[in-house]
Amino acid sequence: MAASVPKGPPLSAQAAILIDGNTGQILYGRDIRGEFYPASITKIMTAYLAITHGWNRTVVVSEAAQNQIGSSAYLRAGEKLPMPRVVTAMMLVSGNDAAYAVARTVAGSVPAFVRLMNAQAAAWGAPGIHFDNPDGLPDPKHVVTALGMAIIARHAMENPTFAKIVATKESTLPPDPKPRVYYNQNLLLYQYPGAIGVKIGYTIEADETIVGAAKRHGLYLIEVLLHDTPSGLWPDAENLLTWGFQHFTTRTLVQNHARLGSLQVGGRHVSVAAAASLTYDVPNGQPVHPTVRLTALHPQDGKPITRGQKVGVASISLGSTEVGTVPVVATQRVASLPPVVHHDWTWLVLPMVVLFSLVSLSRTRAKGRRVHEGRWQHG
Structure with a gap:
């Protein structure tokens, strides 16, 4: 509470x-x-x-x-x-x-x-x-x-x-x-x-x-x-x-530079720290047990993440009440994602399509000849 x-x-x-x-x-x-x-x-x-x-x-x-x-x-x-x-x-x-x-x-x-x-x-x-x-x-x-x-x-x-x-x-x-x-x-x-x-x-x-x-x-x-x-x-x-x-009494809920764990940013695990302090006035004698929820920013690309780069936001709550937010930054450099390889299968698929079409056409013509011959013999 x-x-x-x-x-x-x-x-x-x-x-x-x-x-x-x-x-x-x-x-x-x-x-x-x-x-x-x-x-x-x-x-x-x-x-x-x-x-x-x-x-x-x-x-x-x-x-x-x-x-x-x-x-x-x-x-x-x-x-x-x-x-x-x-x-x-x-x-x-x-x-x-x-x-x-x-x-x-x-x-x-x-x-x-x-x-x-x-x-x-x-x-x-x-x-x-x-x-x-x-x-x-x-x-x-x-x-x-x-x-x-x-x-x-x-x-x-x-x-x-x-x-x-x-x-x-x-x-x-x-x-x-x-x-x-x-x-x-x-x-x-x-x-x-x-x-x-x-x-x-x-x-x-x-x-x-x-x-x-x-x-x-x-x-x-x-x-x-x-x-x-x-x-x-x-x-x-x-x-x-x-x-x-x-x-x-003014209490510090999050210290600047405090390590806050890690979060997923564009498919990569990134260790993060608070980029600012958050203070809050609480009634005297009340225990303070803040909870932290991390939210990642949506990356635009898979480029490297530099140390100190803003990568998300930490939402700080007391009980069920959110009392403030602080930006979070990467604590170390994170390499870029490996490039996604897009294979061009056109050179293999196209000949197969052509071959399948020719086989189908050949079978259709052969069937047509058998039907025609059968009708002539019974005429």
Whole structure:
């Protein structure tokens, strides 16, 4: 039997998810595909696109950006600021003015930037995501799912620049006329040991939202809470992470380069080894007895198989549950198959056919003569 999952903690959030930040494995879920308003956790995608599409650009703050409603980084129309400073301000204090300015700078217009946002979400396979603005202000067409945001956060956190920004506790913008100092609103960074980001949000329509991440004891967790209550947000955020750390351990089911036996590849026995490691989070105290099923790739020809060549896939299961796959490679060179000899028997068969035809014809004529002679004698 696969390891049973312990009961999750009580939460106020209407939707919640906890995943392994390295593998994406889901450890806990509540209505993970339900659609909700995200509020400012939207800015996770905004920041990622700024880093990957316009990090070296200068942001010129427009009147429209300065006048954005909601939370503000207090940017001034006409200011010219480096993109990294604007993105940092946006992520720390959730400035809608900064998000609007970033979108215009990266894509030329907000609609064009929104298209980038949705295209990136689709490329990552994040379900139930439909962005309609770069800041998260409420809009009936601007909705997310807990699963979709967890996938987005996991990919964004793989970017070192993004990860550094969301772990920043304090940042300063140049004087205007005096320095603007920003403090990260994500309280997990101050009060939860191991916290490394990422973003909180709030609107009346969305209520409290958060994407949180933390690392402890070799375990890396990402959580998403949607439509939480003001009194429940921080207890929920801490309790869900703590539940994950207390109940799960990352186990290596297959080591990279581990010998996995042999399989038939194009009529040849090939010894194979794993070409990657596979880890899986299992409940503490549960025995782990993975089983391996090898599947060969279909060879195109009988050419030699080289050492290290991918020849198949290993499917790893715990009990009846398949938990992952790894590619397998040949551990040594295997010679090509001997050529198949096709004998041409035409030179022997054709004369025999001709001879048989002549004999048959001769017998038919002889029989005809005997019949004719017999009839003449009795006439």
